[in-house]
Amino acid sequence: MSEDVAVVIEDGEDIRELLAQVLTQGGFVVHAAADGATGVELVREHDPIVVTIDVNMPGIDGFETARQVRAISTAYIVMITARGDEIDTLVGLQTGADDYIVKPFRPRELRARIEAMMRRPRVLASTHPSPPHPSAPQAFGATDAVSHVASETGSVDLTGAPWGEGDAEPALLEHRGLRLEPGARVVELDGAEVELTRSEFDILRMLLSSGRRVVSKMQLAGMLRGERGEPDHYLSEHDARAIEVHVANLRRKLGESPSDPRWIETVRGVGYRRTS
Structure with missing residues (x-):
C-alpha cells in the first residue's frame, strides 16, 4: 500500500523542521524544500496529498508557488505566513489554497486543520469528486475537542x-x-x-x-x-x-x-x- 506524502515549502529552517516533524508524526512521508521552485519540482515528482507553503520566500513567493502547485496537483494546500492582513488571505485563497494559517501557530492547530481538509473531496466542485481520504479521520489521532x-x-x-x-x-x-x-x-x-x-x-x-x-x-x-x-x-x-x-x-x-x-x-x- 502506498504511503501518504506531504511536501513542505518553507525557507525558515526551524519552521521547516517543525512542519516536517508534525506531518511525520501524522503518518506522512515528508519531502521539504527551502524555496518555491524546488518545492514545485518535489510536488511534480512525489504527487503529495498535502502541501504547506510559506508566503514570504525568496525568489518566487508563496502565492506564485501555490499557483504553480495548483496547476499540476489537486493536493490540499495550506498557506503559512507571519502576515495576517486580509489582502493576504484574499490572494492566498484565490491562488487555490485550501486553508491559511498565520504564524505563530500551534502544531495541534495545523494537525486539526489538515484532518478537516482530508475529510473533504480533493477536487474542484465542478468536476467529479474523489471521496475523502480513507485515513482522514485518524490522520493525527482522535480529537478530544467539544462540539x-x-x-x-x-x-x-x-x-x-x-x-x-x-x-x-x-x-x-x-x-x-x-x-x-x-x-x-x-x-x-x-x-x-x-x-x-x-x-x-x-x-x-x-x-x-x-x-x-x-x-x-x-x-x-x-x-x-x-x-x-x-x-x-x-x-x-x-x-x-x-x-x-x-x-x-x-x-x-x-x-x-x-x-x-x-x-x-x-x-x-x-x-x-x-x-x-
Missing part, C-alpha cells in the same frame, strides 16, 4: 447539519434559477455550470439548505473546518474574514451584487442567509 464554537452572537452548537438530524441530504437544492446537486457537487445557474472551489461550494450548499435561517460566519468557518460540525478549537476572527473572502468570490462567480442580492443576503454583524 461548540463561539459565533459573533454567542455560543453556536455545530453538532447538527443544516438539514434535520438523521435526515438524508437533499438530492437537489434549487433557488431562483440556481441548482446545486450535493452528491455530484455540481452547481448550475440558468442551465450553465458554474465552477466553484470546495469552500465556495460548501458555503453555498449550507446557505441554500438552511432556508431563511441566518448562518453566522463562524458557523460557516466551523463547517469548513470539520464538515457537519466536527469539533474545532481554533476558530478566530481570521476565519471569519476568510469566509467574507469566500462569499465575495462566490458572489462574483454567480454575478450577484451584494447591494441587490439574488441568492445570498448579508445580515450585518451576524452572517448570511438565503434570499426569500
Whole structure:
C-alpha cells in the first residue's frame, strides 16, 4: 500500500523542521524544500496529498508557488505566513489554497486543520469528486475537542447539519434559477455550470439548505473546518474574514451584487442567509 506524502515549502529552517516533524508524526512521508521552485519540482515528482507553503520566500513567493502547485496537483494546500492582513488571505485563497494559517501557530492547530481538509473531496466542485481520504479521520489521532464554537452572537452548537438530524441530504437544492446537486457537487445557474472551489461550494450548499435561517460566519468557518460540525478549537476572527473572502468570490462567480442580492443576503454583524 502506498504511503501518504506531504511536501513542505518553507525557507525558515526551524519552521521547516517543525512542519516536517508534525506531518511525520501524522503518518506522512515528508519531502521539504527551502524555496518555491524546488518545492514545485518535489510536488511534480512525489504527487503529495498535502502541501504547506510559506508566503514570504525568496525568489518566487508563496502565492506564485501555490499557483504553480495548483496547476499540476489537486493536493490540499495550506498557506503559512507571519502576515495576517486580509489582502493576504484574499490572494492566498484565490491562488487555490485550501486553508491559511498565520504564524505563530500551534502544531495541534495545523494537525486539526489538515484532518478537516482530508475529510473533504480533493477536487474542484465542478468536476467529479474523489471521496475523502480513507485515513482522514485518524490522520493525527482522535480529537478530544467539544462540539461548540463561539459565533459573533454567542455560543453556536455545530453538532447538527443544516438539514434535520438523521435526515438524508437533499438530492437537489434549487433557488431562483440556481441548482446545486450535493452528491455530484455540481452547481448550475440558468442551465450553465458554474465552477466553484470546495469552500465556495460548501458555503453555498449550507446557505441554500438552511432556508431563511441566518448562518453566522463562524458557523460557516466551523463547517469548513470539520464538515457537519466536527469539533474545532481554533476558530478566530481570521476565519471569519476568510469566509467574507469566500462569499465575495462566490458572489462574483454567480454575478450577484451584494447591494441587490439574488441568492445570498448579508445580515450585518451576524452572517448570511438565503434570499426569500
